[in-house]
Amino acid sequence: MPTLSIKLNSMLLLFTCCCAPLLAMADASSARSVMEDPGNPLMLISTSRGDIFLEMLRQEAPNNVQHFMSLAAGEIEILDAMTNTGLRPRYYDGMRFHRVILGFIIQAGSPAYHSLGAPGTALADEINADALGLNRANVINPDGTFNPLLDIGSKAEFDADILRPLYRNLGIDSVTELVARQEEVLRTLQSMTVKTAYENQGFRYRSAAPTRPISRGVIALANQGPNTNGAEFFISLTDAQWLSGKYTVIGRVVEGMEVVDAIGAQAVDPLRFSIQSSVIYSVTNIK
Numbered sequence: 001m002p003t004l005s006i007k008l009n010s011m012l013l014l015f016t017c018c019c020a021p022l023l024a025m026a027d028a029s030s031a032r033s034v035m036e037d038p039g040n041p042l043m044l045i046s047t048s049r050g051d052i053f054l055e056m057l058r059q060e061a062p063n064n065v066q067h068f069m070s071l072a073a074g075e076i077e078i079l080d081a082m083t084n085t086g087l088r089p090r091y092y093d094g095m096r097f098h099r100v101i102l103g104f105i106i107q108a109g110s111p112a113y114h115s116l117g118a119p120g121t122a123l124a125d126e127i128n129a130d131a132l133g134l135n136r137a138n139v140i141n142p143d144g145t146f147n148p149l150l151d152i153g154s155k156a157e158f159d160a161d162i163l164r165p166l167y168r169n170l171g172i173d174s175v176t177e178l179v180a181r182q183e184e185v186l187r188t189l190q191s192m193t194v195k196t197a198y199e200n201q202g203f204r205y206r207s208a209a210p211t212r213p214i215s216r217g218v219i220a221l222a223n224q225g226p227n228t229n230g231a232e233f234f235i236s237l238t239d240a241q242w243l244s245g246k247y248t249v250i251g252r253v254v255e256g257m258e259v260v261d262a263i264g265a266q267a268v269d270p271l272r273f274s275i276q277s278s279v280i281y282s283v284t285n286i287k
Contacts, residue, residue, distance in 0.1 A: 041069060041287060045283050049259050049262045049278050060126070060210055060212065067123055071231050072283035072284065072285070073090065074091070078117070092231075096278065104238060106234065106278075108232070111231060118231070125203065125205075126206065126211075126248050138192065149242055166192070203226045216236055217236065221234075223247060233250070
């Protein structure tokens, strides 16, 4: 017998179908023709707005790509706390794009919006900071301004994101010690790269595979800090280089970007349910 959550999901899918017009169908053949590597997996996200085709970048983030694909296929067991039984749901089917920021991102897959919660343990990041040029970008520009890659807009943010992690890394834990070592701190800041700043925050990088910046059409994993990758993902609506180095890229849209834009045209607050949020019918490996 179907569970209540499945019945509710079905009702929501039908309701959204009636309210959200479909865009023109994206084409699998044309999606394959513009893939960077024909050997990469091709995934289809079928939504209430239309189809989105993703080329999965297995060479760049093999563990996280496989995890995403396994969740979509229902290959990962998740414990149902209500019945204490292991289930293998097609994780994304029936979920919504619960967070949409106009001109920025569309986001889905949060365990907070899934009846079974989080699918197992978090995965480590797969990011090559050197390939992104973060090892050559200084935190402070010659004119004294902050590097725009850091997306720092205030002194409070600079204190929280740069200074406090630096003090911790240098073992400075008192005002007296900070005053005594202020010249050392200044020299360190003047030579610090964005990569080092992120490493002070806890990020750890690898150089075995390439990494691309987060640009329009890229799909990456949302996280709560270093090495906390799970099921939640976002698709970028714009070039967002300030996100690069902090989020693991797993793929890119090769067909259906107009569908992504349509989903992204209606802001959705994750704390407030909206019938305007688009539904994911299924995520399927079609190649």
